[in-house]
Amino acid sequence: MSRQLMNKQDPEVRKRNFEEVALGFTEEQALLEANRCLNCKKPFCSQGCPVEVDIPEFINKIKAKDFQGAAAKIKEKNSLPAICGRVCPQENQCESKCVLGKKGEPVAIGALERFVADYVANLANDEIAPVASIGCKAAIIGAGPAGLTAAADLALQGFDVTIYESLHSAGGVLQYGIPQFRLPKDIVAREVEYIKKLGVKIETSVLIGQTLTIQELFDQGFDTIFIGTGAGLPYFLNIPGENLNGVYSANEFLTRVNLMKAYRFPEYDTPVRVGERVAVVGAGNVAMDAARTSLRLGAKEVYIVYRRSAEEMPARHEEIENAAEEGIIFKFLTNPVAIIGNDNGEVTGLECVRMELGEPDASGRRRPVEVKGSEHRFPVDNVIVAIGQGPNPILLKNTGGLVLNKWGYITVDPETQETSIPGVFAGGDIVTGAATVIAAMGAGKKAARQMVEYCKKKKALVG
């Protein structure tokens, strides 16, 4: 039996709306798909999960139509299943280890996870029994995937947990970065609500490093602190014309649209401006998100401009396919060298050179080399720069004793996620540089485990 496929909105329709693209499994599909699972004696799928979900067991519960039981099984390890079911690169993780994948198609683990998470969300809200307090207080800095995961795990261990978030709503990249059509914001809100139900307090609009310092958090009585502030400083190309009107960092563009809901201007007050032609520079998931968002805001032609070739694109295959179906135009082996503007300081075009692939570079990918004399221009109204991000320095520069690596990310003990400051742990993009939601969640989980150990030892010493 072949793998069940989620229904999707038709590309011609969806490219003009912000509704979710993939529609999820029906109950029937979920049962058919769950029954494809061989229930291996030695399952490998769970080994591919950074947050250690017991995948065969939750699939068994689906087979038995115990969807609530399946959701509970996932939530033992993963507090954000509706999110992971949507945005995890399962093809590189759990599903890549599935035995069925050796000869055919792996079990659609991600779609099943999404199904059960959505199924229980539609039921009457179940109350969560509070976990007995163990008298330890943890502060979490940043309400993104790493912080939310660490907070949930600590709350489940009986910690008193407070998350500090600089933006006005929780979720981090889930809130400001990933668009509505890929991850609806009511689902993010629902998962955040669940974490609050576990007893976690979330203080929004508090910028640690400015409003409060790490030292002040310790002074307030927190026993341990987790830093999960993400990689929040957008990189630019450093080419002429980058400060013209119409040039956005992907961060700004997506924040305006997702967090501030500029796609509903003027009902919402924050504007965003998209012209007829948009060039998005970069080919990661963020670039795909920016390109597809531009289409939905009314752009007629949207280009992905990438200096390497199709094979090297870092975006998930599914996202590239979705973008292509919607009519995004890919300009490979094309590197921007200048942004052209008019007298009003507005973007009118992009000047690029063609590239060819040379020897492999440090990343193992073939290094793109400029083709001499290949300069060319094409007209665009917007340029969105989606070439990655660096560490946001605000917290780091205001925290004495925090050791950083040469790229400015926090150095941690790889075994424990502990930083150079005792009791302060870190994980996610602020340690690794920009990576995935699930990698950040894995780091949050790992850190939480060590924070529990740290506090138990600390309390034992104090007596």
Added chain:
Amino acid sequence: MEIVSKEILAPRIVKLVVKAPAIAAKAQPGHFVVVRRSEKGERIPLTIADFSREAGTITLIIQEVGKSTALINAMEVGESFLDILGPLGTPYPIEKLGTVVAVAGGLGAAPLYPKVKALYEAGNKVITILGAQTKDLLILQDELKAVSHQLLITTDDGSFGHKGLVTALLGQVLQTETVNEVITIGPVPMMEACCNITRELGIKTVVSLNAVMVDGTGMCGGCRVTVGGETKFCCVDGPAFDGLAVDFKELRLRQRYYSAQEKEAYHNHHHGGEGCKCHAN
């Protein structure tokens, strides 16, 4: 986040004293906050015009220029902002420099005031030039006078003080005084004109820029300004910069990028919309 006092300083210019103890505890001259009035509202950056650590309050001075500022200025004592994030930005360094000339244009007096006060308290000789289009739009006269050795006032129409632009007075002061630093805050063309004067004389000049921003924490990069040929983020590297190195032309153009959208929102706000009470006063 609750408003504890409200004062109308001039037509469409309101002073709000807001309860925000955590921010007041850390505020320094040059810091700003980002506020939201309502769930659908923008994130608006506002300079901290004054603060009291004892009272746990910050002072915000807001000029109505569009929908968001109109809604803020319509707030009354007892009402609260939805959220206030801060203090943000890099504080303006306060040192004893000698003689400092502080030039404020219009609403620029609000961000300038805490710096003037700190410079005065640090033992500098402070000469303040305050300008506005007309007498009614002059703000913080008494406050500035209390922390300046000399306060010169000018209005474009001559309705109060000297007649003309602040640049004329600045030129005069610089002829008679040996000045160590000029600090100027106001509309972009005014700051640029001041810098054109001081550049010729080789006097260090600080400006405070009000670029379009979203988060205010370095995350979006929307507030890019070119200073000395390098791109800086107004929210984290500023808002104070070396005025002699700022690319004002670029800044002017960037500030205008959303003007059509701002007009549309403002227009909708006045004609129907959310029960505006901003003209009750």
